[in-house]
Amino acid sequence: MFRTWEASAESSVVRQGDHILVSSHALVRQVLADPETFAPDNALDAVTSIPVAALRVLAGHGFRLPPTLANNGTPSHPAVRALAEQALHPHRVAAQADWLTGIVRRRVAALATRLRSGETVDLYADLTSDLPLLVLGRLVDLPDDDVRVVKEFSRAALELFWAPVDLDRQLALAETVGHYHAVLRKHAEQGEGMIAGLRALGDPDLVVGALFFLLVAGQETTSQFLTLLLHRLSTEPAIVTGLARGTVSVDDVVEEGLRLVPPITTWRRVATRPVSLGGVEVAAGASILLWLAEAGRDPSVTPHPQDFVPGQRGSRRHLAFGAGAHRCVGAQLSRMEAAVVVAEAAALVREIDVVRAPWCPDNLSFRMPDAFQIRRS
Numbered sequence: 051m052f053r054t055w056e057a058s059a060e061s062s063v064v065r066q067g068d069h070i071l072v073s074s075h076a077l078v079r080q081v082l083a084d085p086e087t088f089a090p091d092n093a094l095d096a097v098t099s100i101p102v103a104a105l106r107v108l109a110g111h112g113f114r115l116p117p118t119l120a121n122n123g124t125p126s127h128p129a130v131r132a133l134a135e136q137a138l139h140p141h142r143v144a145a146q147a148d149w150l151t152g153i154v155r156r157r158v159a160a161l162a163t164r165l166r167s168g169e170t171v172d173l174y175a176d177l178t179s180d181l182p183l184l185v186l187g188r189l190v191d192l193p194d195d196d197v198r199v200v201k202e203f204s205r206a207a208l209e210l211f212w213a214p215v216d217l218d219r220q221l222a223l224a225e226t227v228g229h230y231h232a233v234l235r236k237h238a239e240q241g242e243g244m245i246a247g248l249r250a251l252g253d254p255d256l257v258v259g260a261l262f263f264l265l266v267a268g269q270e271t272t273s274q275f276l277t278l279l280l281h282r283l284s285t286e287p288a289i290v291t292g293l294a295r296g297t298v299s300v301d302d303v304v305e306e307g308l309r310l311v312p313p314i315t316t317w318r319r320v321a322t323r324p325v326s327l328g329g330v331e332v333a334a335g336a337s338i339l340l341w342l343a344e345a346g347r348d349p350s351v352t353p354h355p356q357d358f359v360p361g362q363r364g365s366r367r368h369l370a371f372g373a374g375a376h377r378c379v380g381a382q383l384s385r386m387e388a389a390v391v392v393a394e395a396a397a398l399v400r401e402i403d404v405v406r407a408p409w410c411p412d413n414l415s416f417r418m419p420d421a422f423q424i425r426r427s
Contacts, residue, residue, distance in 0.1 A: 061329075061330075062328055064330075065330075069337045070336055072339065072340050072341060073345060073348075075350060075367070076348075077328050080327075081319055081338055082319075082372055082374045082376070085376065087321065087325055088321060089123040090122065090123050090320075090376055093319075094120070094121045095337075097212050100210075101220065103221060104217070104223075107225055108231075110228065111231055112228075112231070113228045113232075115231075115255075116255045116256060118130055119260060119376075130251070130260060134260060134264070137244035140382045143386050146386070147389075150184075150386075154181070154391055157177050158177070158397075161398060165424070170425045171423065172406075173395075174277045177280075179273050181272075182269035182384075183269045184197075190243065190244050191243045191244070191245050193234065193237040199230070205418065208413065209413070210224065212413050212414045212416055231262065234265075237261070244260070268383075271314055271384075272380070272384045274313040274417050275307070275311070275313040276387065276391050277422050278419060279303075280391070280399055282358060283307075286358050289303065290400050292360075293392065293396045293397075294397060299360060299361060300393045302360035302365065303392050304389050305365050306361075307358075308371075309347075309366075309370065310347070310358060315342060315415060316343070316414060318337055318340070320336070321335060322334060345369050346369065351364040352367075402424040402427055404423070405424060406423035409421070
């Protein structure tokens with residue numbers, strides 16, 4: 051459904067189903083930079099309308115999700131964002147790098163031993179899946195729950211709101227999401243740090259909403275990106291060799307990965323008034339779908355748009371983290387985690403056979419890889 055789009059050489063703005071699809075780098079940035087004309091209010095609208103039966107399941111758990119971060123075009127946004135930025139400040143993020151390096155290094159050593167013995171290993175399950183959640187838990191006071199439970203909730207939320215799903219699946223997802231939303235609400239009543247700051251704003255639902263976004267669109271997307279980046283590196287032996295020799299920059303590899311395999315492929319805005327966009331007339335209330343992944347491959351930005359060329363001109367101009375007032379508050383956190391994984395784990399994908407490449411289900415905005423299994427050649 052959503053994987054069959056093709057960029058048009060004739061137009062960077064086309065009507066695609068219920069959306070106006072925008073693919074050029076310049077126009078995507080233009081929309082992101084103008085929240086007055088293109089509001090973020092529809093960012094969390096369910097792709098598959100949630101029926102009454104599933105809504106009842108959510109309501110039974112007290113599910114409420116007010117405009118908080120990515121979907122917040124109200125006056126409350128600056129204060130909520132400021133608290134999130136403080137919690138994820140670059141200095142606080144940088145302070146986690148050595149700790150994370152130790153964890154990744156130990157995992158990589160164990161995986162390398164298993165590979166040498168002839169085993170098949172899953173770099174998603176055994177390396178990348180939980181890393182962002184572990185780091186986030188050191189920066190933000192999160193519920194003390196088993197990682198598996200949190201991952202089940204976050205992936206269920208991505209599917210419930212952004213995927214085409216049938217009724218039976220919606221009911222199951224609503225139960226998972228609603229149950230953990232109740233856990234978040236209870237934690238919001240007593241959490242410390244950023245949570246206490248949000249609580250002081252006077253709206254308990256804002257606290258829950260912020261936790262929801264950090265867990266769903268924060269740590270989950272980063273673990274997806276780490277998996278996708280390692281998979282891409284498995285097809286780029288010259289770059290892996292360059293990393294080992296020190297002739298290729300880790301940071302350049304991360305930025306090129308964000309340009310070519312961003313975990314969030316699209317994001318939505320809604321037109322607040324009639325407007326012309328790339329020569330296409332857009333009515334007030336129309337859904338604008340920003341094709342972030344395609345914008346990263348815009349030939350006007352980089353000389354080699356389809357190729358993985360770390361450090362090439364324009365590589366860092368990608369829009370993987372969005373732009374403007376709603377640019378991802380966790381951008382530096384994601385970059386740090388990816389840099390650690392590339393530096394420590396890239397060698398794992400040298401001279402290997404891919405047993406199972408990451409498979410991503412149909413989803414409007416998120417890739418959601420489920421595995422990346424490899425063995426030694």
